[in-house]
Amino acid sequence: ETGVTQTPRHLVMGMTNKKSLKCEQHLGHNAMYWYKQSAKKPLELMFVYNFKEQTENNSVPSRFSPECPNSSHLFLHLHTLQPEDSALYLCASSQGRGTSGVHEQFFGPGTRLTVL
Amino acid sequence: GEDVEQSPFLSVREGDSSVINCTYTDSSSTYLYWYKQEPGAGLQLLTYIFSNMDMKQDQRLTVLLNKKDKHLSLRIADTQTGDSAIYFCAEKRDDKIIFGKGTRLHILP
Numbered sequence: 001e002t003g004v005t006q007t008p009r010h011l012v013m014g015m016t017n018k019k020s021l022k023c024e025q026h027l028g029h030n031a032m033y034w035y036k037q038s039a040k041k042p043l044e045l046m047f048v049y050n051f052k053e054q055t056e057n058n059s060v061p062s063r064f065s066p067e068c069p070n071s072s073h074l075f076l077h078l079h080t081l082q083p084e085d086s087a088l089y090l091c092a093s094s095q096g097r098g099t100s101g102v103h104e105q106f107f108g109p110g111t112r113l114t115v116l
Numbered sequence: 117g118e119d120v121e122q123s124p125f126l127s128v129r130e131g132d133s134s135v136i137n138c139t140y141t142d143s144s145s146t147y148l149y150w151y152k153q154e155p156g157a158g159l160q161l162l163t164y165i166f167s168n169m170d171m172k173q174d175q176r177l178t179v180l181l182n183k184k185d186k187h188l189s190l191r192i193a194d195t196q197t198g199d200s201a202i203y204f205c206a207e208k209r210d211d212k213i214i215f216g217k218g219t220r221l222h223i224l225p
Binding site: 042043091097098103 | 164213215216217
């Protein structure tokens with residue numbers, strides 16, 4: 001596998017379910033990100049991890065719970081979601097947090113989440 | 117405003133040039149980017165420009181930056197069907213990348 005992979009690619013869940021999204025990067029990067037992509041809205045940054053430590057939480061509801069066990073893996077645990085949480089959830093990684101330089105982020109293909 | 121602004125749609129005939137426009141918000145942004153998202157895929161960095169430049173050319177792509185007006189554009193010469201995608205303008209603000217809502221480029225035969 002190369003680049004950034006995400007599983008599952010599609011997920012349908014009820015509001016009372018608990019599920020997890022997984023992201024893995026094979027690029028040797030040390031920063032990882034979760035984004036939410038909704039129709040007609042800008043890409044929303046949710047969480048940032050740098051060297052496994054969470055460095056940013058953009059006022060995300062507690063029904064979304066991230067976990068970063070190591071620099072290559074990132075999870076997003078979901079529970080009691082709402083229909084408005086239906087979106088494409090994108091994972092990305094980068095070399096460094098982007099305080100200097102170009103700061104290219106490499107994205108996975110996303111998980112299309114539908115909450116019924 | 118706070119947002120990076122782009123038109124939502126653009127239709128262009130195959131073989132013509134496409135010009136996608138964007139206005140950004142922070143005059144101190146150091147890098148401006150164009151990302152491309154093809155169907156079923158994540159975003160991929162297409163090109164970027166450093167804020168001290170006003171033009172960058174890379175094969176069929178030309179990026180123009182007007183810092184005074186905070187305006188960025190992406191020109192795709194000889195547009196092909198494979199260019200059909202959503203194009204995101206983004207700016208680097210401190211250590212964050214701020215994305216626009218994207219412009220969906222539709223290619224007409």
